[in-house]
Amino acid sequence: MADHVHENCQALLGSLSEYIDGELPADLCQQIEKHLEGCENCRVVLNTTKRTIDLVRVAPEQVTVPADVRERLFVRLSLDDYLNPKK
Ligand SMILES: [Zn+2]
Structure with missing residues (x-):
């Protein structure tokens, strides 16, 4: 059962990332x-990912984050920490 949830x-x-950007079809959402x-x-x-994106979007003049950097941010935030917890 736990495996199924995982x-x-x-x-x-x-x-x-597609979900947050609103790129998914309604049924998938x-x-x-x-x-x-x-x-x-x-x-x-x-929530963590959204907050990070908001930070990036709030200060476009000071911080310019190219799309590929943003993608890496997603990967690091949502997958590494979550799927490979260190504790
Ligand atoms: Zn879940």
Whole structure:
């Protein structure tokens, strides 16, 4: 059962950047939102990622972040920490 949940999390986190950017079809968004309702871990990852994006967007004059850097940010935030916890 835990493995099944984990698989869902991996699928969700793989689509997280598209979800935040609003690039996913509505039915997929619904699936993600449904999963988020029952999965606190994914909610934390989503909030952390969103906050990071907001920081990047709030100060466009001081900080210019190329798209590829932003992508790496996503990968580091949402996958490394979450799927390979160090504790
Ligand atoms: Zn999850």
